[in-house]
């Protein structure tokens with residue numbers, strides 16, 4: 031049975047975290063060294079957690095699949111990180127940041143968690159500045175801010191277009207310092223393949239060394255998953271090639287509840303697809319929407335060059351539909367609106383799957399130099415990929431899979447329903463509800479890693495009373511055997527198709543039937559299409575080479591194999607949630623004006639799924655969402 | 669377009685490697701260099717041969733994972749570009765292309781085009797950080813930083829740690845990489861307390877890893893995908909001499 035007690039502390043919202051910190055048990059400093067914590071993933075969340083836990087004196091082992099912790103996909107975040115500093119004196123506050131985040135998530139997140147996120151946001155900026163993160167500054171030397179994706183205050187801190195990179199390098203620096211001290215043992219090029227439970231408690235993992243192929247067990251007093259999001263399920267996404275659901279999915283198969291998998295964010299400002307060869311989609315920071323205007327021709331099938339289309343024949347559809355937010359309408363709304371105009375046949379570019387993002391007016395108003403200063407690197411990137419000059423002709427953009435709000439279920443302490451298994455960063459489900467606001471993932475990852483988990487972990491270790499176990503236990507041996515079996519099976523199939531071709535087909539099913547718009551018939555269709563494709567995968571792929579070598583094709587096969595099982599879970603969740611909320615747009619549930627219609631009476635809950643067997647419908651458990659402070663309003667950005 | 673590739677294949681660190689020739693057929697100019705390699709690899713896999721192993725992850729020029737020497741130039745001939753962002757429109761139909769791994773003593777080949785760059789992490793470990801623990805920092809605005817200093821720090825901080833500078837240097841020097849980190853901190857007030865200690869320790873770590881010294885050829889700057897300036901090497905040298913005074 032699954033226990034979904036959130037363990038949210040009682041008392042007024044603003045005091046919960048303080049009270050909780052005062053009540054949690056502490057570990058005696060001289061004992062900390064005796065506790066070993068396994069941290070899987072060293073992006074913003076895992077890197078900051080591993081470093082901070084080591085600073086506190088715990089014995090940490092950390093894992094990542096890249097060759098260095100500095101390369102986690104957090105590095106790709108461009109736009110910025112939110113905090114409630116109110117440095118701009120524009121009326122921001124912890125409450126406002128909390129409220130915007132919970133409203134942005136369409137009231138599908140837990141109040142207590144989101145409020146705490148806003149509370150610790152300021153400490154993140156302080157810590158990162160102290161680490162030497164070169165945030166953008168004003169002439170007086172103070173920190174600069176910008177307003178970002180759907181916020182009416184300026185609370186986003188940034189470092190040119192490389193905020194994620196700079197924050198990650200900050201966390202990496204703290205981590206590498208602890209590695210140098212011997213407080214963290216780092217395992218790079220190492221992929222988690224299994225979670226190991228002993229007496230129902232998470233006590234270890236099994237990894238595959240990606241260079242030697244060696245399958246290894248690691249034992250600890252707690253396991254932390256910080257393994258990022260599962261956007262690559264869609265094949266094309268803004269994620270890095272190696273991003274995977276494997277670690278989270280393996281934990282799910284061992285009993286951890288998977289919450290809200292259907293909440294997948296489709297980001298509005300990506301470079302459109304050019305052909306079947308494409309391996310990824312590139313995001314361009316939505317900060318571009320601060321100065322760019324989005325439009326399509328009014329006429330269906332208008333093939334004229336954009337600069338030949340006169341002003342009155344252009345439809346600035348976001349400004350028209352959402353006059354008060356205009357081009358800054360939240361991501362889900364902007365993405366869906368782009369799809370709508372393209373579905374109407376008004377899309378631009380060769381395949382008609384694109385809309386214009388036009389800087390002509392801002393260049394007239396501010397001068398090309400200002401635009402260059404603000405977004406130069408994005409215009410360069412656009413030019414590299416498309417060979418088009420965005421300063422002269424409008425850019426073309428289209429939505430792409432970008433971020434996954436769903437993830438393993440965790441309580442207020444960031445622990446899953448499996449005791450000892452903690453989940454942080456994008457890999458958990460906790461703070462963004464059904465839609466994430468811009469610049470809030472970096473905030474969450476670092477909040478979890480620097481300022482929340484280091485406290486709650488102490489409480490777990492101080493109260494758990496764990497027996498000593500070693501990797502000689504049968505639980506470890508069995509998990510190793512399972513991993514070894516999977517590797518051998520993948521290598522033995524010698525079929526006729528590549529892993530990638532299957533991944534592409536799976537992605538197409540997901541994008542078509544479980545993408546920006548979802549409906550009952552389409553979702554059921556997806557549930558019909560996925561199992562036979564998965565069966566064919568397990569008969570007809572070919573993976574050359576050996577398991578004892580560096581084998582990139584084998585790595586890919588293992589990840590795609592897990593996506594094939596996970597895909598069904600995601601679709602079941604989308605089918606079950608018959609309301610529209612945030613990123614999840616159920617076509618059956620819309621207002622007469624075509625806007626998303628939430629159903630608070632029936633769906634104001636977290637859907638947490640329990641594994642029952644491959645190809646079988648998982649069991650649904652619900653964590654009701656009780657709102658004590660905010661009023662559930664219809665989200666309106668008109 | 670159709671191309672001929674000459675690719676370095678090496679089964680493991682101990683094996684002797686060799687160049688092997690492969691055709692790349694029906695390549696679209698809109699593909700990235702790595703997408704072109706994906707296509708060649710798909711064909712190899714279908715023939716039951718092992719695909720060409722190369723490092724990559726973000727494929728958008730920021731993670732620093734991709735690392736190929738193309739026709740003798742690290743990251744290829746387009747300035748300020750990683751190979752994952754290098755597009756095939758910059759090549760000609762019928763062209764012959766050689767593809768090799770980073771070649772430098774501190775970067776042993778693991779397989780084909782993948783090398784071990786952990787030596788760069790060890791240089792960072794020696795001092796590429798500011799020693800602050802989470803929790804104790806003062807308000808971020810308590811320490812103003814002049815905008816031009818912050819901008820210079822950011823110019824240096826843009827380094828993605830790819831190692832192309834090392835691969836292009838005849839001395840296999842890691843000076844550009846290291847100076848980028850040292851100068852990021854040297855331009856910020858937060859970096860001052862450990863400034864001299866940092867440069868001493870990192871240079872010592874670089875020497876210990878077997879990287880060579882800088883003889884001012886500036887090949888590193890020419891190939892750096894983030895166009896990190898060699899002025900940082902000069903700045904670092906100044907700090908280094910001062911550190912010993």
Ligand SMILES: Cc1cc2nc3c(=O)[nH]c(=O)nc-3n(C[C@H](O)[C@H](O)[C@H](O)COP(=O)(O)OP(=O)(O)OC[C@H]3O[C@@H](n4cnc5c(N)ncnc54)[C@H](O)[C@@H]3O)c2cc1C
Nearest residue numbers: 071072073074075095104109110222258455456469471472
């Ligand atoms: C292009 C892009 C731009 C973005 N821009 C912004 C922005 O401007 N602002 C914002 O707030 N958010 C942004 N985001 C979102 C944000 O960057 C991510 O959500 C966040 O960085 C995720 O951090 P993480 O630490 O949870 O995961 P990641 O950084 O993805 O790290 C995952 C870690 O887990 C490891 N790992 C994964 N699987 C395994 C396994 N099986 N075994 C071992 N290790 C494993 C990886 O090696 C890596 O170390 C952006 C995202 C993208 C893709």
Ligand code: SF4
Nearest residue numbers: 827828830831833892
């Ligand atoms: S200095 Fe340039 S070439 Fe060298 S590691 Fe950094 S980004 Fe790569």
Ligand code: FES
Nearest residue numbers: 725727732734752
């Ligand atoms: S793959 Fe990340 S920089 Fe090239």
